[in-house]
Amino acid sequence: MQLIHRIKQSIWQLANKCGAFAPLFAMLLLGLILLSLSRVGLVLWKLDRVLATDKLVEIFLQGIRVDIIQLSLMALIPLLLAPILATKQLFKVWQKFTYIWVTISILLLVFLEIATPGFIMEYDVRPNRIFVEYLKYPNEVMSMLWTGFKVHIFATLGFSLITLWLMRRFMKPWLAAKPTWTNKKLWLIWPLIFLLSAFAIRSSLGHRPANPALFAITQDSMVNSLILNSGYSVIYAVYSLQHEAKSSQIYGKMAKEDIFKITGAKDTDLPTLTTLNPSAKRDKPLNLVIILQESLGATFVESLGGVPVTPNLEKLKEQGIWFEQLYATGTRSVRGIEAVVTGFQPTPADSTVKLSLSQKNFFSLAGLLSKHGYSTEFIYGGESHFDNMRGFFMGNGFQSIIDQKDYKNPVMLSSWGVSDEDLLNKTHEQLLAHHASGKPFFTLAFSSSNHAPFEFPDGRIELYEQPKNTDNNAVKYADYTIGDFIKKAKASPYWKDTVFLIVADHDIRVRGDTLVPIERFHIPGLILGADIAPQKITAMASQIDLPVTMLSLMGLQTQHPMTGHDLSQIPADYLGRAMMQYNYNFAWMEQTPTGNQVVVLRENKAPAHGVYDTKVKRLHEVSPTQNAISLEQRALANTLLPALLYSEQKYRVPE
Numbered sequence: 001m002q003l004i005h006r007i008k009q010s011i012w013q014l015a016n017k018c019g020a021f022a023p024l025f026a027m028l029l030l031g032l033i034l035l036s037l038s039r040v041g042l043v044l045w046k047l048d049r050v051l052a053t054d055k056l057v058e059i060f061l062q063g064i065r066v067d068i069i070q071l072s073l074m075a076l077i078p079l080l081l082a083p084i085l086a087t088k089q090l091f092k093v094w095q096k097f098t099y100i101w102v103t104i105s106i107l108l109l110v111f112l113e114i115a116t117p118g119f120i121m122e123y124d125v126r127p128n129r130i131f132v133e134y135l136k137y138p139n140e141v142m143s144m145l146w147t148g149f150k151v152h153i154f155a156t157l158g159f160s161l162i163t164l165w166l167m168r169r170f171m172k173p174w175l176a177a178k179p180t181w182t183n184k185k186l187w188l189i190w191p192l193i194f195l196l197s198a199f200a201i202r203s204s205l206g207h208r209p210a211n212p213a214l215f216a217i218t219q220d221s222m223v224n225s226l227i228l229n230s231g232y233s234v235i236y237a238v239y240s241l242q243h244e245a246k247s248s249q250i251y252g253k254m255a256k257e258d259i260f261k262i263t264g265a266k267d268t269d270l271p272t273l274t275t276l277n278p279s280a281k282r283d284k285p286l287n288l289v290i291i292l293q294e295s296l297g298a299t300f301v302e303s304l305g306g307v308p309v310t311p312n313l314e315k316l317k318e319q320g321i322w323f324e325q326l327y328a329t330g331t332r333s334v335r336g337i338e339a340v341v342t343g344f345q346p347t348p349a350d351s352t353v354k355l356s357l358s359q360k361n362f363f364s365l366a367g368l369l370s371k372h373g374y375s376t377e378f379i380y381g382g383e384s385h386f387d388n389m390r391g392f393f394m395g396n397g398f399q400s401i402i403d404q405k406d407y408k409n410p411v412m413l414s415s416w417g418v419s420d421e422d423l424l425n426k427t428h429e430q431l432l433a434h435h436a437s438g439k440p441f442f443t444l445a446f447s448s449s450n451h452a453p454f455e456f457p458d459g460r461i462e463l464y465e466q467p468k469n470t471d472n473n474a475v476k477y478a479d480y481t482i483g484d485f486i487k488k489a490k491a492s493p494y495w496k497d498t499v500f501l502i503v504a505d506h507d508i509r510v511r512g513d514t515l516v517p518i519e520r521f522h523i524p525g526l527i528l529g530a531d532i533a534p535q536k537i538t539a540m541a542s543q544i545d546l547p548v549t550m551l552s553l554m555g556l557q558t559q560h561p562m563t564g565h566d567l568s569q570i571p572a573d574y575l576g577r578a579m580m581q582y583n584y585n586f587a588w589m590e591q592t593p594t595g596n597q598v599v600v601l602r603e604n605k606a607p608a609h610g611v612y613d614t615k616v617k618r619l620h621e622v623s624p625t626q627n628a629i630s631l632e633q634r635a636l637a638n639t640l641l642p643a644l645l646y647s648e649q650k651y652r653v654p655e
Contacts, residue, residue, distance in 0.1 A: 004166075007033070012173045019181040020086035021193055023098040023174050024075045030170070031071040031109060032064065035229045038113040039063050042226050045117070049513055050226070053218040062215050062227045065203060069210060070232040072200035074105045079197055083190050091179045099175060103167045110163040111156060112230035118152040119230075122452060124511030125583070126225040129237035129350075130332070137386055143415040148453020148469070212236055213584065213603040219621070220513035221583055241350070250348055250584065251601040254633075254640055262637035263563070270650055272561040272641075276548070279568040282555030286530050287498040288369070288442045289431065290550075291424075291485075292340060293478060294333065294450045297507025298522035300475040305522075305617060309464050309476040312483030313502070313524060320500075320528025321568075325540045325614065327521045327578035327589070328506045333446075334387050335581065336505025339543035341365055341444065342396075343562030344651060345642040346581035348603075352646060353392045360395040363561050363652050365547050366442060367397025371653075372556065375399060375434055375441040379427050381407075381448045382417030389446075398444075402426060414455035416448040420478050421457070423447055424485040428492070435494035449481075450474045450508070471508055489529070499553050500529040501546060515600045515608055516587035519617035521580045527553065540576030540591040541567055561651050563641070579638060588635030599631045601639065607632045 015026040043050050043059065050056055078101055085094040112127060119127045134141045145153055181189075203210035215227045225233065257267065265271035280286075298304035303314060304324070329339040334351035338344050342364045344352055352358035366376040377400045384390040384403035393401060403417070407426060410418040427445045434441035449456045454474035461480050464472045482502060489495050504523040512520060525546065532553065544564035551558065552566045565576070575591040586601040589612060596612040598619060609628055610621045625631075645651040 008170055016177070019189075020082065020091075020094065020179070020186055021189075022177065023102050023171070024078055026170075026174070027075065027102045027105060028068075028071050030106060031074075032067055034106070034109060035067040035070075035113070036060070036064065038116070038229070039226060042116065042120070046120075046222065046226065049220055050223055052513060053220055053223050055218055055223070058217060059223070059227050062217065063229070065210075066215060066228050066232055068200050069203050070109075070229055070235070072197045073235065074231075075197060076201070077101075079190075079194055082193075083187060086186055087183045088179050095175055095177070099171050103164070103171060106167055107160060107163050109229070109231050111160050112234060114156045114159045115152070116230045118149055120222065120225075122509065124222045124509060126228055126233045127230045127237075128225075128233050128583075129241060131234055132237045132241065133387075140383065140386055140416065144451075144453060147415045147455065211604075213605065216602070216605070218513075219515045221515075221585075222511060223513070249640065249643065250603045251586065251607075251636055251639060254636055256644065258633075259637045259641050259644065262634055263641045265563075265641060270561060270652065270654065272563055272645065272651070273559055273653070274562065275559050276551055276557065276566070278552040278555045278557060279566065280553055280555040284497075285372070285440065285556045286554040287374075287434070287440050287494065288365070288550055288554055289427075289498055289500045289529075290340060290442075290444045291427075291482065291500065291502045292336065292444065292446045293482075293502065293504045294447045295471070295506060295508035296450055296475055296478060296504040296524065297328075297520065298524060299507055299520070300472065300479075301524045304524060307464070307472055309472050310479040310524075312479045312486075313526065316483070316486060316502075316528060317524075317526055319534055320526050320532050321535045321537060323525040323541050323567075324536060324538050325576070325591075326503075326523055326525040327518070327540070327542055327580060328504065328523045329543050329579060330581045331506050331510040332387075333505045334389075336543065337389070337446075340501075340503060340505070340546055342651075343544045343547040343560070343564050344645075345544055345563060345638060346579060346586070347639055347643050347646070348581065348584055348586065349643065349646075354388045355646065357646060357649055358396075358651075359391060361649065361652055362392075362396050364393075364396040364398075365551075366393065366399075366444070368551075368558060368560060368653060369440075369442045369556075370397045370399065372558065373440060375437070375439050377402065377430060377434075377441065377443045379423060379430065379443060379445040380404075380417065381419070381423040381446075402430070412455070412457045414449070415453060416451050416455075419455075419457055420447045420449040420481040421460070421484065424481050428485060428488050431489070431494045431498070432492060435492075435497070446505075447478060447481075450478045486528075496530055498529050499527065499532060499550065501550055502526045502528075503543070503546060510582070514619045515602070515610075515621075516580055516582040516585050516598075516619065518580065518587060518589065518598070518612050518619050521578070521582075522617070537567055537570075539567075539570060539574050540578055540589070540596070541565075542576070542578045544579075545576075559653055561645070561653060579635075586635065586639050588631070588638060590631070590634075597625070597627075597631060599628070599635045601632075601635055607635070 015022040018025045216224045299306045302308040329346040334353040338351045379402045410422040412419040454469040456477040503525040510520040548564040549567045578589045580587040584603045589598045598610040600608040
């Protein structure tokens with residue numbers, strides 16, 4: 001307490017020299033101290049990854065720079081009002097206003113910093129756009145936090161209350177202060193203070209003001225985020241969400257004709273429209289069922305280099321088409337939905353599941369199959385409005401949606417909805433009913449048990465580890481439900497008429513110390529059912545290849561705008577490619593006879609090049625090769641093409 005008192009005295013001794021601007025200067029000094037202490041604590045926590053970058057000193061120096069930007073932003077509104085409120089006539093009003101403003105500002109800073117460790121544990125980065133987006137779903141988020149993060153909740157509330165109490169004591173000297181500046185002095189000095197603040201906010205003499213990309217000084221995204229403070233990270237996320245349309249060109253521009261030439265698109269009303277000649281010739285196309293598995297990445301599949309918690313999946317892979325080098329397009333469920341259900345390539349913008357121009361007349365498997373006479377259905381264990389899924393699905397071809405409210409007496413109701421066995425039992429019931437109706441059907445079932453806080457029913461599996469509620473145990477339970485579902489399906493009349501896709505939306509907690517942690521984008525994928533012959537596809541594949549492949553195996557002759565490859569008709573020497581969006585980095589990976597070449601497009605930075613070693617699961621950065629320019633051009637064209645198709649609303653089929 002003695003130390004705190006001395007710090008308080010020292011801050012106000014300096015601040016009082018600034019006259020009417022004393023509280024804002026005090027906020028600057030106090031904020032710098034608090035944010036620096038928080039950064040020190042986070043760095044010590046993640047010291048091994050920080051030291052691996054050899055940027056320790058720069059992290060702290062650049063961190064102070066970011067903190068000054070943030071605190072100057074927080075002072076902006078009071079500064080704008082100062083010429084009026086800080087005059088002698090209204091000084092009491094100015095005192096009360098700045099007292100409240102500074103107290104709340106520091107309280108918010110502390111709140112976000114206290115919340116940061118829990119967020120990093122889950123997402124391996126400071127609070128960002130995910131933090132902002134989750135605020136739209138208070139019921140789901142609060143349920144999850146209360147179930148799995150009680151310690152974090154109480155710690156955050158406790159520190160916030162302590163901060164509020166301390167701030168009231170800290171600001172007392174200001175309430176007792178008397179005006180020492182004349183109005184003339186105030187008005188003469190104010191422009192200088194304002195210009196200094198504006199410069200501090202811009203923090204650059206270059207063409208562009210400072211932004212998070214400027215502070216990306218390492219290949220480790222988590223370490224880069226430590227340079228920021230959480231307030232700045234969240235504010236930038238809000239800003240980015242308001243400017244999504246511009247984010248699709250953060251890697252550079254390219255003429256439309258060049259985009260088309262490189263990608264094979266055509267300068268027509270529907271540039272990517274393709275006629276599918278299916279690999280399977282059928283009198284009656286098959287039904288389609290997609291089981292989208294929450295966070296079930298290669299991390300949990302032993303044969304793909306993960307832990308042995310998916311024994312059923314390992315057995316089933318011998319009975320169908322198994323992908324050994326399949327990569328997700330992103331790190332969020334909506335990105336996985338986007339790839340698997342619409343075949344749309346990833347962009348730096350948000351998933352099209354959430355963007356405004358794709359809420360209707362946007363291509364999806366459901367929309368296409370509806371036109372071919374299929375019943376289309378989405379089955380979810382939670383509340384389907386989460387992440388705008390219901391809105392997007394209902395606007396783009398799904399005729400019915402089953403979610404949490406439609407389950408009677410579920411085995412278990414968790415933070416994210418009913419258990420996976422409830423979900424797949426319901427799916428089985430629906431498939432029996434659809435088959436009995438005689439109408440072809442497409443069903444998408446999306447699991448949720450493998451999501452923090454990893455809740456699932458007791459007595460179903462032999463736990464892989466202790467305690468119970470871990471990701472490994474949750475995945476083992478999810479695998480158990482898959483095995484049980486497929487067993488029931490095989491014994492059902494719909495099996496012989498249906499093709500099934502079991503695939504992950506993304507891996508869990510995608511993180512790493514490389515520009516793009518490619519190893520955490522590796523996911524399992526399995527196609528089985530009907531007359532599907534066992535096969536292992538060793539070529540590189542992307543999530544966007546799956547919907548095209550499924551239509552082909554169904555035997556559906558049709559047109560579609562998808563750019564994915566039909567993996568049921570690839571030659572023996574086929575070399576694939578994958579694309580991965582990781583925050584604001586975009587990785588384009590090509591399979592070559594000499595290795596997997598990678599180019600990473602970065603915001604306002606030159607592309608980085610690397611080679612991905614599948615044996616050690618590591619991206620090694622290398623100097624640009626002879627074909628570097630063409631590789632960069634292919635990557636850029638393939639991130640600008642979907643942005644163009646979205647903005648011009650050309651990702652659809654003819655009416």
